[in-house]
Amino acid sequence: MDRYKNYAREFTKLSLWYARKRILEGSSDFENALNVRVNIFRNTRLNDGVNRHPSQDDVEIPEWTALLDRLRTVFDSHIGDEDTTVLENEGLEVFWPDIKAKVDRDGDPQVPGEDRPYESWSCDYRGDTALNIHIFNTYAPASPLTSKKDAFAAALIRMIEDSVRNRPDIDVVACGSWLNSVPSFADLFPQAWRDSARGSREVRYTMGHWGQFTDRRGDFHVKNGQQFRETGEFPYESTRCWDQTDSVLDHLYAHFPGAVEHNASVDYESLR
Secondary structure: OHHHHHHHHHHHHHHHHHHHHHHHHOOOOHHHHHHHHOOOHHHOOOOOOOOOOOOOOOOOOHHHHHHHHHHHHHHHHHOOOOOOHHHHHHHHHHHHHHHHHHHHHHOOOOOOOOOOOOOOEEEEEEOOOEEEEEEOOOOOOOOOOOOOHHHHHHHHHHHHHHHHHHOOOOOEEEEEEHHHHOHHHHOOOOHHHHHOOEEOOOOOOOHHHHHHHEOOOOOEOHHHHHHHHHHOOOOOOOEEEEEEHHHHHHHHHHHOHHHHHHHHOOOHHHHO
16 A cells, blocks of 8 residues: 555656646646646546546536646746756645545555456457557566566457457457557567557557556656656657457467466366
8 A cells, every 4th residue: 555655646746747847848738737648637536437537628526626726826836946846745735635535445456356357458449440458467566578478468368369259340459558669568469560559649648658657566667757757758658559359369379378378277268
């Protein structure tokens, strides 16, 4: 729990730093920077997990608006400070009671729930045209890209195979994430996946951009955060990649025999 509180604390300060940067550059106004470009809302108790988010034009959340009104006072006083420490600390104070309340309510998000049949993977069908995949490290403090690579690939195989079985009309796999820029993740997929990469047109609040500031333990990723502050650029570009379902499966079967073995060793059919 302390680990996640530290993550939330440092992540919020980094987000406030980035919001200030956008406002000063003229690429966002105050509301756009805090509602659309950073991910602070997700870590507060006001996030109810049912697609109710202040980035949506038709969504009004009075308690969130009140927090932003308080934060605006902080920005009005300190946005011109060369040292952003006061802005970040006073901004964190605005949000902290609601962040702490979410941690107390939901517990440590790195502890996987029982409703994750594909472990670190989950999916949806975006526009009924593609199997859209999402990643969350359920192996913490281990990494899915090193010691858990076979289990990680095995769960991906099962998820795609189930999709082929349940939705034979969907023949494309896609993913929008900073992880596509990480070689050890990209090698789960064929070359065509990497060749298809398209950068996001604009930074948004989603974990596709901001997930790179969580380390494998679920704590704040200090190195990536420091690099972001020094360069002003995300350490890893968020891109959207895709390929044909059968091509992805063929690649996984051929290049990850340990994953195929892993799936053969467990009767997952009986677990469905």
